Amino acid sequence: MNGAESLVHTLLKSGVEVCFSNPGTSEMHFVAALDRIPGMRCVLGLQENVVTGMADGYWRMAGKPAVTLLHCGPGLGNGFANLHNARRARSGIVNCVGDQATYHRPYDAPLTADTEGVARGVSGWMRTARRATEVGRDAAIAVQAARTAPGQVATLILPSDTCWDDGGVVADPLPVPVAQPADPLAVRNAARILREKKNVLILLGGPALFEGAQAFAWRAAQVTGHKLMAEGSNGRTQRGRGRLPLERVPYPADQAIAALSWVEHLILVNARAPVGFFAYPNMPSIHYPASAEVHVLTRYEQDAEAALRALCEELKAPAAALPDPGPRPEGARGAPTPEGLARTIASIMPEGTVIADESVSFGRGFFKETHAAAPHDWLQICGGAIGCGLPLATGAAIGAGGSRRVIGLQADGSAMYTLQALWTQAREKLPVTTILLSNRKYQILLGEYQNVGANPGRTAMDMLDLGNPDLDWVKLANGMGVEAAKATTLEACGDLLAQSFAGSGPFLIELAI
DSSP states (O other): OBHHHHHHHHHHHTTOOEEEEOOOGGGHHHHHHHHHSTTOEEEEOSSHHHHHHHHHHHHHHHSSOOEEEEOHHHHHHHTHHHHHHHHHHTOOEEEEEEEOOTTTGGGOOTTOOOHHHHHHTTOSEEEEOOSHHHHHHHHHHHHHHHHSTTOOEEEEEEEHHHHHSBOOOOOOOOOOOOOBOOOHHHHHHHHHHHHHOSSEEEEEOGGGGSHHHHHHHHHHHHHHTOEEEEOSSOSOEEESTTSOOOOBOOSSHHHHHHHTTTOSEEEEESOOOOBOSSOOTTOOSBSSOTTOEEEEEEOTTBOHHHHHHHHHHHHTOOOOOOOOOOSOOOOOOSSOOHHHHHHHHHHHOOTTEEEEEEOGGGGTTHHHHHTTSSSEEEEEOOSOOSSOHHHHHHHHHHHTTTOSOEEEEEEHHHHTTSTTHHHHHHHHTOOEEEEEEEOSBOHHHHHHHHHTTOOOOHHHHHHTBOOSSOOOHHHHHHHTTOEEEEESSHHHHHHHHHHHHHSSSOEEEEEEO
């Protein structure tokens, strides 16, 4: 057995069942092992940032890591942006990155790079294999690291001789560390704050946004009369009927500061105290009042649902019915608006839909209009590195088992970063409907230009414009093997959505906004 074969056997024994790949010469023995050893689903991405984004989406829905196969330091560098997003979403990923053979590295061949240096910026765990006999052991440790709560990127760098040399040893799976319990003192302190103080906000993030934890959070808020909110960007929020109609901390700095201006006490549940996405002239970096006191119920690595259950017990909070979000919206008509599109999606989406949201500025108000939709999951871009949406939707469809419809809410500018994900959707016949929001400009940057106090002229406007020539998303999608159509009204968009739901494969709707 060579090192690559021990790697594949160990990954399979450790519960890793999907490999998202874009391999090169240094990884050919890994590819050969995947060919010889049954059990691993291999999904090809045509660019490494698609590969890493798919692995992120897979973890968010499957709750277990996939393995990526990346080509040396430059390939890892190509996938860096969506590994950054995955790190911010606290997604577990096992990165396997090929590298020069150990004895070839001193010759500084053209593809030689500081692979470890690239990996450090996004990896919670990292190791370079030294010999074939250790590859299986290293792989088992990498899977354990990726699955350590709340989830992290684990990067295993594999010099090519560690894969082709004989002496590979299959390692047994290592125990998966469970999320740590909350500190009982933190639970009692949160209960005291909720009982004794006024203007308290409980801010939920991570697994606190799953429906089980939401129910306990609602009980605690109801019995004490305080409020709940979600972080601005979240890896996965369970929403719709039967879940809490939570609003998020707004993205724009002025709106966030206004929304939190009343807060005197902030209780964090797997969340962080809100700060600005960027610094702006004459604008504070923190978005809650400087006088507010911040209290931590659970850190990221702790069990949010168990902590909220314990909080309810401490408060003697009775069971409480979740608020009724009202009737399911009706589809809107006429020219596209953010509110109308959200209502149209909410009116027609099937139960169990997964939303992969990279709508950027157009979609900031979607939550309010979709509380009464059928139960669904909502995935957001967490690290701000655009180009997340199309790969995220692709990986989420695989992570959800291929049986749940995924709707990608996708801005046109960021879609061009990872357009190749459409090809993978077509190849894998995935149930993904992409609503491509086509305004032919980087609308978010136009707003940011004003936020920083600059005055755009012709040259600046040209750098933020996606016209001249216009992008034709129907042709681009068709060229990737995805059926597509254009819509200019919300009723046409709704009809195309229904048409896509009736099929089993991917579909793209170019919606002019």
